[in-house]
Amino acid sequence: FNGKPSEAPPPLAQAGPAPKISTGKVTETVTSTIVAEPARNSGNGYSVSAAPPVAPTPEPAKEIPAAPVVEQREEEDQRNRIDMARCYSGLHLISAEALDALDEADAEAKGFDRQVSEPAETPQTRVANVQERVSSFGLTGGLVEVSQSYKSFGLHKNPNGAWSFREWIPNAEAVFLVGDFNSWDRNATPLTESAETPGVWSGEITGPAATGLQKGTKYKLFVRPHQGAEYWTVPAWTTRYVYTETTRLLDAIVWPMSAKPDQLTATSSAGGERIYECHVSLAARKGQKAGFAEAAEMLLPRVARNGYTAILLMGVLESKELANMGLQPVSLFAPARELGTPEELVAFVSKAHKLGLKVLLSMAHDGVACCEDGLGGQFFPSGEAGFSPTTGARLFDYAEKEVMRYLLSSLNFWMTEYGVDGFRFQGVSSAIYTHHGMWVPTDLAEMDTYLAEDNNLNNDGIHYFMMANALVHDLNKASVTIADEYTSFPSLCLPIAKGGLGFDLRQ
Secondary structure (H helix, E strand, O other): OOOOOOOOOOOOOOOOOOOOOOOOOOOOOOOOOEEEEEOOOOOOOEEEEEOOOOOOOOOOOOOOOOOOHHHHHHHHHHHHHHHHHOOOOOOOOOOHHHHHHHHHHHHHHHOOOOOOOOOOOOHHHHHHHHHHHHHOOOOOOHHHHHHHHHHOOEEEEOOOOOEEEEEEOOOEEEEEEEEHHHOOOOOOOEOEEOOOOOOEEEEEEOHHHHHOOOOOOEEEEEEEEOOOOOEEEOOOOOOOEEEEOOOOEEEEEOOOOOOOOOOOOOOOOOOOOOEEEEEHHHOOOOOOOOOHHHHHHHOHHHHHHOOOOEEEEEOOEOEOOHHHOOOOEOOOOOEOHHHOOHHHHHHHHHHHHHOOOEEEEEEOOOEEOOOOOOOOHHHOOOHHHHEOOOOOOEEOOOOOHHHHHHHHHHHHHHHHHOOOOEEEEOOHHHHHEOOOOOOOOOOHHHHHHHHHOOOOEOHHHHHHHHHHHHHHHHHOOOOEEEEOOOOOOOOOOOOHHHOOOOOOEEO
């Protein structure tokens, strides 16, 4: 998957159909007749009841005025869809008609009908489909080159003193970069849409405006969509946030990175990894939340002294609230502001490496927070498919190529800029099943049948985690990937060449 010639995966024996297992139950003969009759209050329009021995005398038909059920449902559906549209970044509010149009255009662009049944993949076709998706980026460097997009997307300072900016915002008529540097003039710094990659907007900031982009200054995007109202949004590739009390929203700030982490020297993991999982804010001495600096002083020496080989950090990604343990971050490129500066996190990783500890990061690649200052709606499927049924988080659209670029780039970013040695991927069960890991059978025979049935697996999500594991292990052969997966998915830790997802560990 990394632009290098590779041998075809070895052929695998085709699994035959699961054997039928007798349940040992005795079926009794039911003498009463079962009939289906119209029901006034059931959801499917029918109820099941035993037929009476004698048919009742029919009563004269009465005229009952029909309730406007259809109209009520249409109104309720429209209200629900508008509410979902509010989850676009900023105060973006579009009509149900506009959302319908986007749904149809999205389905047509991807070349499939969302209602069509999708058969389960074999290991060979799964590997071939992943290779095809990697090739669709059109880059000779494969996944590694795709994951280096963080160097061009977002805000970056060029050697000549100018700044460059790039962002993916589809369905936009005009996009403007606005902030302290141009006195929040909505029209001062327009961006240009790429002809080669529609939906990708970029621009260069020079002169006095570039001088105004100082460390700590705020910036945002102002978007005029083709349909719907204008709105503000926080750039998806933001690397540092600040909380604004007046608006009670997070804002992106300029924060160039200069410090680089010390690399980990060779470590001994005889007997397997011994991982210490923690939230650094709990490593406090005075009963208050700690940060990266205090955790490096208090926590790391104890972890190393007790014989651990790695430390797994939760809650490092920027979130609306630190207490959610990083389960629903606002984006994937910024460390939590309440834990300290990016430079303090780099120092934390460097000290861990000097002590012989790997640093693993708990990464939310299943979904992010549903909030106005989070990621825009283009990163998620429209409608109910874009929301977690249990947490309400926004779920990533693994079928979208630009979403894959964003997710893969975040892995390279944390490994390169912060020296992270691996990841624990949260919510893998939610991402690899169409039912988000709910109602998955626990019996192994039933599990085989369930996995072979149409539409139970989210093949796009499976493809993504295969690409993610391939990338992480290509960037660092000693890296560790852990799957937060509770359904005993059979090929979770199998090699990718055999159609497995390629994880090292399951949690």
